[in-house]
Amino acid sequence: MFIVRQVALxxxxxxxxxxxxxxxxxxxxxxxxxxxxHLPDLAVNPVHAKMVRRGGELIVTAESQQPxxxxxxxxxxxxIDVARGAELRFGGHIIALGTEGDxxxxxxxRVEAVSDSAxxxxxxxxxxxxxxxxxxxxxxxxxxxxxxxACLAWPIYTWSSYKDLAYKEKISRPAGFHADTMWSSxxxxxxxxxxxxxxQSCHVDAFVSVRDNxxxxxxxxxxxxxxPMARQLDARGDPTGFAAFTRFVxxxxxxxxxxxxxxxxxxxxAGAMExxxxxxxxxxxxxxxxxxxxxxxxxxxxxGKAHPQFQAAVLVRPLVGDDxxxxxxxxxxxxxxxxxxxxxxxxxxxxxxxxxxxxxxxxLSAKYGFGDALECKDCHEPDKNNVGFVxxxxxxxxxxxxxxxxxxxxDTYRTLRHGQPEQVKADLRAFYRSTxxxxxxxxxxxARQRPGVVNSRRTAADYARAVNFRGGRADxxxxxxxxxxxxCYDCHVVVPPSSSGALDFRIAPVAQTSRYMEKGWxxxxxxxxxxxxxxxLAEKSSDASDLxxxxxxxxxxxxxGETGASLIKVKKPVESTCAMCHDYHADKGAPxxxxxxxxxxxxxxxxxxxxxxxxxxxxxxx
Amino acid sequence: xxxxxxxxxxxxxxxxxxxxxNSMHDGFLKHKNFRWMKIATVLSIxxxxxYFLIDVQPRHNGGSWYGYTLGTIGALLILWLTCLxxxxxxxxPGGWSLKAWTSAHVYLGLSLIVxxxxxxxxxxxxNVHTLAWSLMMIVIISGIVGIYFYATLPDNLSSNRADSDGxxxxxxxxxxxxxxxxxxxxxxxxxDPSQAALVQASLEQDPFDGNFFQRITNSYSxxxxxxxxxxxxxMRAYQPRMGDDPLDKVDGLLQRKESTLARLRKHLQIxxxxxxxxxxxxxxxxxxxxxxxxxxxxxxxxx
Numbered sequence: 001m002f003i004v005r006q007v008a009l010x011x012x013x014x015x016x017x018x019x020x021x022x023x024x025x026x027x028x029x030x031x032x033x034x035x036x037x038h039l040p041d042l043a044v045n046p047v048h049a050k051m052v053r054r055g056g057e058l059i060v061t062a063e064s065q066q067p068x069x070x071x072x073x074x075x076x077x078x079x080i081d082v083a084r085g086a087e088l089r090f091g092g093h094i095i096a097l098g099t100e101g102d103x104x105x106x107x108x109x110r111v112e113a114v115s116d117s118a119x120x121x122x123x124x125x126x127x128x129x130x131x132x133x134x135x136x137x138x139x140x141x142x143x144x145x146x147x148x149x150a151c152l153a154w155p156i157y158t159w160s161s162y163k164d165l166a167y168k169e170k171i172s173r174p175a176g177f178h179a180d181t182m183w184s185s186x187x188x189x190x191x192x193x194x195x196x197x198x199x200q201s202c203h204v205d206a207f208v209s210v211r212d213n214x215x216x217x218x219x220x221x222x223x224x225x226x227x228p229m230a231r232q233l234d235a236r237g238d239p240t241g242f243a244a245f246t247r248f249v250x251x252x253x254x255x256x257x258x259x260x261x262x263x264x265x266x267x268x269x270a271g272a273m274e275x276x277x278x279x280x281x282x283x284x285x286x287x288x289x290x291x292x293x294x295x296x297x298x299x300x301x302x303x304g305k306a307h308p309q310f311q312a313a314v315l316v317r318p319l320v321g322d323d324x325x326x327x328x329x330x331x332x333x334x335x336x337x338x339x340x341x342x343x344x345x346x347x348x349x350x351x352x353x354x355x356x357x358x359x360x361x362x363x364l365s366a367k368y369g370f371g372d373a374l375e376c377k378d379c380h381e382p383d384k385n386n387v388g389f390v391x392x393x394x395x396x397x398x399x400x401x402x403x404x405x406x407x408x409x410x411d412t413y414r415t416l417r418h419g420q421p422e423q424v425k426a427d428l429r430a431f432y433r434s435t436x437x438x439x440x441x442x443x444x445x446x447a448r449q450r451p452g453v454v455n456s457r458r459t460a461a462d463y464a465r466a467v468n469f470r471g472g473r474a475d476x477x478x479x480x481x482x483x484x485x486x487x488c489y490d491c492h493v494v495v496p497p498s499s500s501g502a503l504d505f506r507i508a509p510v511a512q513t514s515r516y517m518e519k520g521w522x523x524x525x526x527x528x529x530x531x532x533x534x535x536x537l538a539e540k541s542s543d544a545s546d547l548x549x550x551x552x553x554x555x556x557x558x559x560x561g562e563t564g565a566s567l568i569k570v571k572k573p574v575e576s577t578c579a580m581c582h583d584y585h586a587d588k589g590a591p592x593x594x595x596x597x598x599x600x601x602x603x604x605x606x607x608x609x610x611x612x613x614x615x616x617x618x619x620x621x622x
Numbered sequence: 623x624x625x626x627x628x629x630x631x632x633x634x635x636x637x638x639x640x641x642x643x644n645s646m647h648d649g650f651l652k653h654k655n656f657r658w659m660k661i662a663t664v665l666s667i668x669x670x671x672x673y674f675l676i677d678v679q680p681r682h683n684g685g686s687w688y689g690y691t692l693g694t695i696g697a698l699l700i701l702w703l704t705c706l707x708x709x710x711x712x713x714x715p716g717g718w719s720l721k722a723w724t725s726a727h728v729y730l731g732l733s734l735i736v737x738x739x740x741x742x743x744x745x746x747x748x749n750v751h752t753l754a755w756s757l758m759m760i761v762i763i764s765g766i767v768g769i770y771f772y773a774t775l776p777d778n779l780s781s782n783r784a785d786s787d788g789x790x791x792x793x794x795x796x797x798x799x800x801x802x803x804x805x806x807x808x809x810x811x812x813x814d815p816s817q818a819a820l821v822q823a824s825l826e827q828d829p830f831d832g833n834f835f836q837r838i839t840n841s842y843s844x845x846x847x848x849x850x851x852x853x854x855x856x857m858r859a860y861q862p863r864m865g866d867d868p869l870d871k872v873d874g875l876l877q878r879k880e881s882t883l884a885r886l887r888k889h890l891q892i893x894x895x896x897x898x899x900x901x902x903x904x905x906x907x908x909x910x911x912x913x914x915x916x917x918x919x920x921x922x923x924x925x
Contacts, residue, residue, distance in 0.1 A: 031811055031818070040807070040808070040811055042807060042810050042811070042813075042818040042819070042821055042822040042825065043818075043819075043822055045815045046814065046815070064815070066815065114803060114804055114807045114825065115799075115800070115803030115804070115806075115807065115825035115826065116803075116825065116826050116827060116828045116829070117796060117799040117800050117803050117825075117828075117829055118800050118803060118804070121796060121830070123792060123793060123796070126830045127792050127889075127890065127893055128893070128897060129834065129837070129894055129897050129898060129901065132833060132834040132837060132894075133834055133898070133901045134901075136900065136901055136904045136905060139901070139905035140904055140905040140907070140908035140909075141908065142905070143905050143906070143908060143909035143912070144908040144909055144911060144912040145912070146909070146912075147753070147757075147909050147912035147913045147916065148912045148915070148916065151750040151753065151912075151913060151916035151920075152912075152915065152916040152919060152920075155750075155920065156923075159923075180924070181749075182748070182749050182750050183749065183750055183751075183920035183923070183924055184747070184749050185683070185684065185685065185745070185747075185749065185751055185921075186683070186745050186747055186749075187747065199924060203923075203924040203925070206923050206924075207922055207923060207925055208925060209925040210925075246687045249687070253925075254925065255925070265680060265685075267683075267685075268680055268681060268683065268745075269681075269745065277679045277680065279679060280679075
C-alpha cells in the first residue's frame with residue numbers, strides 16, 4: 001500500500017497535509033488527475049513514471065523517455081531500498097519516500113513556484129535599472145579614480161622622474177610620450193615648438209611661475225634690445241584702479257610683475273608668436289617723460305593721436321670716409337633739416353613741364369622713353385622689393401643730357417671719366433699733349449714763301465705759337481671743368497685747390513641716403529597707388545639739400561592709429577598699430593606684423609639683407 | 623517636490639485636500655515664475671557680452687584675469703551643483719525648498735555651458751583642461767536629456783498605466799502576471815507534454831528579464847509567451863475544432879499575459895529612460911570633479 005501525503009503551504013506559512021491511500025503494489029506518478037500521485041506541474045508528463053513495490057525494493061521507471069531525479073541524479077529508472085528511502089523529483093515537485101508500518105509513504109511537496117513571477121520579487125529593484133548597468137556609485141568612484149591617476153598622479157610621477165632640463169639649452173627629454181604634456185594648455189608657438197616635450201625647460205620649479213632666467217637660458221643674445229627691467233617698470237609706472245587690483249592678485253599668487261612672459265605669452269596655439277600689441281608699447285610710452293624723466297624718446301600712445309614728429313637721420317656735414325661714420329643726426333622734420341649730400345640738384349627745374357630740360361627730354365624721348373617732361377621714375381629706380389630706391393646712377397640717369405664728351409674721333413665721342421677726378425685731369429692733359437691744335441686751312445706747305453705775303457706768315461706764326469703753348473692749355477681746361485660753368489661744377493660741390501695756382505680740385509663725397517628713419521619701417525610698395533608728389537614735394541624744391549620727406553601730418557591723412565577712423569575722420573582710414581612700423585627686435589627688414597601679413601598673402605618675405613643692401617646710405621661711388 | 627511648508631491657509635479659503643493642492647503644483651522648471659531661468663540668463667548674457675567687450679591679448683584664454691574669473695565662477699558653480707546630490711538626501715524642515723534648489727541646479731547648470739566654454743577661450747586640445755571641459759559638457763548634456771525625459775515621459779507613463787479600472791500600480795502589474803500565470807498553470811494541465819513545455823517556458827521566463835538594451839528599446843525577441851502563442855496556434859492550425867478544447871483557454875490566457883507583459887515592458891522602458899541619464903550624469907560628475915582638481919592643480923603646478 002502507498003500512502004500519498006500532499007503537503008501544501010497556506011498563506012501564513014503553515015502546512016496543510018492531505019493524505020490519500022492507494023492500495024496495490026504499483027502507483028503512477030504524473031500530471032493527469034487519474035494518477036495515484038497527481039502532480040499539477042507542467043514540467044511533468046501526464047503519466048510520467050510508474051512505481052512498483054517488490055518486497056523491500058521500489059522500482060521506479062519513466063513511462064516516456066522523460067527522466068526524473070533520484071537523490072539529485074537524473075535517471076530514467078531506479079531501484080530504491082524502501083528501508084533507506086529516497087527523494088524523487090519531478091519538475092517542481094519533490095516526493096520523499098519513507099515507510100510507515102508496512103506501507104510506503106510518498107510525501108509530495110511543491111518546491112518551485114508555479115511561475116517565475118510567483119517568486120518573491122524586490123519591487124524597488126526590479127522596476128529600476130539595478131543590475132542592468134554598472135552601479136552609479138561604483139562607476140563614479142571608478143571614473144574619478146581613473147582620471148586622478150591618469151591626469152594627476154601620472155604627470156606628477158613623470159615630472160619627478162626627469163628633472164634635468166632647467167637652464168640647459170641643448171638638453172631635451174627622450175622621445176616618446178611624457179604624461180605631464182597633457183597639462184599643456186595649448187600648442188607652443190613656432191619658435192618654441194621644439195620645447196613641446198620639455199615642460200621643465202620653462203616651468204623649472206613646481207608652483208613657481210616661469211621666471212626670466214629660464215627664458216635667458218636661450219635668449220641671452222636676442223633679448224638685448226630690451227631696456228633693463230627696472231627701467232621698464234619705472235616707465236610703466238605704478239598701476240592704478242583695476243590694474244592695481246590684478247597686479248595685487250597676481251603678486252599674491254606668486255606671479256611677480258615684469259617677467260618676459262607677461263608680454264610674450266605662450267601656449268596660445270601653434271603658429272608664429274603674435275605681433276606686439278599696441279597696449280604693451282603704450283603702457284610705457286604713453287606719457288613716458290613724466291615717469292622716466294631722463295628719457296630722450298618722445299611720448300607715443302597711438303599713431304593717430306599721440307606720436308612725435310618723425311626724426312630723420314640727416315647728414316649734417318659732408319660725408320667723409322665710409323658710411324658707418326657718417327655724420328648723421330636725428331632731427332625732427334618740424335625743424336626742416338637739410339641734408340648735406342654733396343650734390344647740386346634742383347628738382348623743380350628737372351620736373352618742370354615747360355623749360356629747356358623738358359624740351360631736351362622731349363628730344364631724347366625716342367631713345368630714352370621720356371614723356372612730355374621728366375618724371376620721378378626717369379631717374380629714380382625702385383629697389384628689388386619696391387621698398388626704397390636704388391641710388392641714382394649718373395651714367396644711366398644723367399649722362400644723356402649732362403654729357404662729359406670732350407673729343408670726337410670718327411663717330412666716337414671720348415668722355416671724361418665720371419667719379420675719377422684725377423683721371424679727368426690726366427685725360428685732359430693727355431688730350432692737349434697729343435692732339436695738335438686744329439690746322440688752319442691757309443697754312444702753307446713747306447714751299448718757299450714770297451716776301452710780303454703777310455697773312456700766310458701770320459697764320460704760320462699763330463699756328464707755331466699754338467703748337468708751342470698746346471700743353472699749357474690743359475691746366476686751363478682743368479680749371480674750367482672744375483669751376484663755375486664747368487661740367488663737374490654743375491652738379492657737384494667742388495673742393496677748391498689748396499693754393500691759388502694749384503690744380504688739386506676735389507669733388508665732395510656724394511651721399512644718397514636710402515633710409516632716413518631707422519627706427520621705423522616704411523615701404524613704397526604698399527603705397528604704390530599714390531603719386532610720388534602727393535607725399536614728396538619735389539616739384540617745389542630748388543635745392544638738393546631739401547629733405548623731401550613727408551611729415552607725420554601727411555601720413556595721418558590715411559593712417560589713423562589702432563583705434564581706427566572713429567577718432568580721426570579721414571577718407572580712406574588705414575588702422576595702424578605701433579607694430580605696423582616698429583618692432584621690439586627691429587632689424588633692417590619689415591616689422592613682424594607685416595611679415596606675418598605677407599606670409600598669409602603668400603608674398604615673398606622681405607628680409608633684412610634684401611631690403612636695404614647698402615645700409616643707411618648707399619654711397620654713390622661715381 | 624511640493625514645497626514643504628505651506629503658509630497657513632487663510633480662514634476663508636476653502637479647505638483643500640492634498641491631491642487638489644497637488645494639481646496646482648508647477649514643476650521645478652517653472653518654479654517661482656522662472657526665477658532661476660532669469661537669473662541664469664542674466665548671468666550668461668553678462669558673461670557673453672563681457673567676453674566680447676573685454677579685450678584680452680593676444681586672444682581670450684583661461685589664463686587671463688578674465689579667464690581666471692570665469693574659471694573661478696565655473697568651478698564654484700560645479701561644486702555647488704554637485705551639492706544637489708547631498709541636498710536632496712537631506713530632508714530639512716523650514717522654508718528651504720528642494721524645488722528651488724532643483725530649479726537653480728537646472729538653470730545655473732545650463733549657464734555653465736556659457737561660462738565654462740568662454741573660460742576656454744575656445745582653445746581646445748588633447749589635454750587635461752579640455753578633458754575637464756568635455757566632462758562638464760557630457761554632464762550638462764546628460765542633464766538636458768534628463769530634463770527632456772522628465773518633461774515628456776511622465777505623461778506616457780501615466781497613459782501606459784491607465785486602465786478601464788483606473789491606474790495600474792507596479793504592484794498590481796506583478797499581481798496580474800502572477801494571477802495569469804496561476805491560471806495558465808491550471809489551464810495547461812490537460813495539455814500534452816510538448817504543448818505543456820511551451821506554456822511552462824512562458825511561466826518560467828522572468829518578466830523582468832532582458833538586458834539594458836532590450837529594456838531601453840523595448841524589444842524582446844526571445845519572449846517565450848509570444849513564442850508559445852505562435853507555436854500553439856501553429857500546432858492547432860489543422861486540428862479540427864472539438865469544442866471545449868483546453869488550448870482555447872490557454873491561448874486566451876497567453877494573449878492576456880502578452881498584453882500585460884507589453885504594458886509592463888513599456889513601463890520598464892519609460893522608467894529606464896527616466897533613470898538612465900543619471901547613470902551618465904552622476905558618474906561623469908565625479909569624473910569631472912577629479913578632472914577639475916587635476917586641471918586646477920596642474921595650472922598651479924606648472925604656474
